[in-house]
Amino acid sequence: MINQHINYKEIDNIVVLHAENYINKMEGENLEKVCDAFLAKRTYKFVIDFSGTDIINSIGISILIGIIEKIKEKKGLVLFSGLKKVNHDIFDMVGLSKHIPLLKTEEEAVNRMKSGQ
Amino acid sequence: MMEKDPTVERFLFNLNTLGELGEEICSPKDFNSVIKSALYMVMGSFFASKGIIFKYDPLQKIFFPVVSKGIDNMAGITLRLSDEAIGAFVGYNKPLDLKGSSPMLSYFSPVRTEFAKFGARIVVFLIVGNELIGALSINDKFSGEGYTDYDFQLLSIMSQHLSYSLHNHSLLVKLMHKYTENKELYENLRQAYYNTIHSFAAAIDAKDSYTKDHSHRVSAYCSALAREMGWAEEDIEGIRVAGLLHDIGKLAVDKTIINKSSPLTKFELGELYSHPVVGYEILSKIKFPWESIPMMTRNHHEKVDGNGYPDKLKKSEIPIGARMMSLVDAFDAMTTNRPYRSRRSFAEAINELKNHCNEQFDTDIAHTFITAVRKEVLELNSPSIILHLHELLDITAIDKLLEHFPKT
Numbered sequence: 001m002i003n004q005h006i007n008y009k010e011i012d013n014i015v016v017l018h019a020e021n022y023i024n025k026m027e028g029e030n031l032e033k034v035c036d037a038f039l040a041k042r043t044y045k046f047v048i049d050f051s052g053t054d055i056i057n058s059i060g061i062s063i064l065i066g067i068i069e070k071i072k073e074k075k076g077l078v079l080f081s082g083l084k085k086v087n088h089d090i091f092d093m094v095g096l097s098k099h100i101p102l103l104k105t106e107e108e109a110v111n112r113m114k115s116g117q
Numbered sequence: 118m119m120e121k122d123p124t125v126e127r128f129l130f131n132l133n134t135l136g137e138l139g140e141e142i143c144s145p146k147d148f149n150s151v152i153k154s155a156l157y158m159v160m161g162s163f164f165a166s167k168g169i170i171f172k173y174d175p176l177q178k179i180f181f182p183v184v185s186k187g188i189d190n191m192a193g194i195t196l197r198l199s200d201e202a203i204g205a206f207v208g209y210n211k212p213l214d215l216k217g218s219s220p221m222l223s224y225f226s227p228v229r230t231e232f233a234k235f236g237a238r239i240v241v242f243l244i245v246g247n248e249l250i251g252a253l254s255i256n257d258k259f260s261g262e263g264y265t266d267y268d269f270q271l272l273s274i275m276s277q278h279l280s281y282s283l284h285n286h287s288l289l290v291k292l293m294h295k296y297t298e299n300k301e302l303y304e305n306l307r308q309a310y311y312n313t314i315h316s317f318a319a320a321i322d323a324k325d326s327y328t329k330d331h332s333h334r335v336s337a338y339c340s341a342l343a344r345e346m347g348w349a350e351e352d353i354e355g356i357r358v359a360g361l362l363h364d365i366g367k368l369a370v371d372k373t374i375i376n377k378s379s380p381l382t383k384f385e386l387g388e389l390y391s392h393p394v395v396g397y398e399i400l401s402k403i404k405f406p407w408e409s410i411p412m413m414t415r416n417h418h419e420k421v422d423g424n425g426y427p428d429k430l431k432k433s434e435i436p437i438g439a440r441m442m443s444l445v446d447a448f449d450a451m452t453t454n455r456p457y458r459s460r461r462s463f464a465e466a467i468n469e470l471k472n473h474c475n476e477q478f479d480t481d482i483a484h485t486f487i488t489a490v491r492k493e494v495l496e497l498n499s500p501s502i503i504l505h506l507h508e509l510l511d512i513t514a515i516d517k518l519l520e521h522f523p524k525t
């Protein structure tokens with residue numbers, strides 16, 4: 001079952017997740033569960049949008065790395081969008097920006113995902 | 118081996134995590150969720166995708182998993198090490214790099230294949246006093262970078278938090294009330310937190326070739342002053358930490374501006390004057406056990422007559438901690454050597470402070486500061502101000518300075 005408390009939407013066969021600030025708490029694991037549920041339904045394309053995330057903390061990083069590993073395991077694709085400068089810096093530090101394309105807006109990320117189809 | 122210092126971003130990220138970890142461990146949440154969050158914080162700090170925490174059962178002499186992330190099928194797994202190995206690891210008490218060349222690895226070989234299954238790269242045994250509590254392992258960093266000495270230091274601090282929490286939990290389970298013992302252990306943990314902040318203060322002071330240890334002295338002076346003012350122990354700790362970090366905003370100011378001995382241009386002055394606000398912005402994002410730290414940093418260059426910066430606050434509008442910091446900051450600047458002049462004597466500095474009371478400084482605070490120095494001279498036990506002055510102070514001279522004090 002797909003979690004009702006997580007803010008996400010489907011555009012074609014792309015799932016857009018809004019990380020907001022709950023990615024920084026243990027409830028952020030629900031994001032991972034949403035990904036699991038979609039991966040099980042053979043949906044492999046994800047955009048995670050951070051425009052509602054003020055500053056990502058270590059729990060958030062840990063949850064994100066978990067999500068990325070899961071998507072990669074299934075040979076899926078994930079793009080990030082809407083990063084604030086402070087989060088961009090943190091993603092550089094973690095090395096995430098080397099692995100995951102970072103787009104300015106959710107729309108850009110979705111379009112890029114579509115054009116890559 | 119070439120080692121990069123951690124970047125400011127990494128340092129702040131980690132400092133913030135330490136604050137959150139402390140808060141989590143002291144929270145009334147149930148043990149399992151505390152330990153799980155703690156594991157996530159450790160993994161997030163080292164960008165690890167696999168991690169596991171074991172608890173040690175001293176009766177059965179086995180390790181059993183309490184929480185893991187990124188690893189499948191942990192249920193039912195137990196691990197065993199010889200008494201000799203356990204004794205050796207308790208004595209070692211440092212993170213162990215499984216890809217390293219430590220002689221300790223030979224003790225680890227019986228469980229090495231098991232740990233390889235969890236992708237373990239670094240293992241830390243969780244120890245409280247001389248007691249083995251458990252173990253923690255994480256895999257390679259997601260970033261592909263190696264583990265540095267700084268990482269090991271940070272991991273040690275985080276593991277101490279974890280050990281404390283696990284230990285506390287066992288004590289609770291056994292319904293033992295070893296309150297004092299735990300208090301002592303927590304004291305060690307607090308020390309580790311300060312050590313981290315101290316090393317950061319050193320990085321701030323290193324920016325200015327003439328202000329070596331300035332932040333440490335400001336911190337020491339502030340806490341001595343706060344103690345004299347009768348502050349609660351907890352608040353004294355807060356201003357101690359604030360003193361160490363008050364100039365953190367200078368990290369964003371160009372080194373050549375800070376070290377310039379000729380007069381600064383308008384632009385350069387603007388840059389320099391931005392440091393309290395930059396500091397505030399950095400520190401207000403960090404979760405400290407003391408809420409007042411960001412504002413003390415922001416307002417440490419205010420003057421009581423309203424001619425300071427950045428907010429042009431007047432006397433009582435300026436947070437008391439910032440007024441104290443402003444005074445001891447100026448005092449330290451006067452009593453240490455600078456590129457353009459040598460240090461002034463204690464009496465000269467105090468007279469200068471007195472001359473600027475009610476303009477730049479708070480009169481009551483200046484008076485209390487001298488009283489604190491006077492006490493140190495009289496009692497000589499645990500001095501924290503006169504220790505840094507490198508001159509012999511005479512009590513009658515101090516009494517004279519306390520006379521004819523400007524009225525508030």
Ligand SMILES: [Fe+2]
Nearest residue numbers: 363364417418
């Ligand atoms: Fe300053």
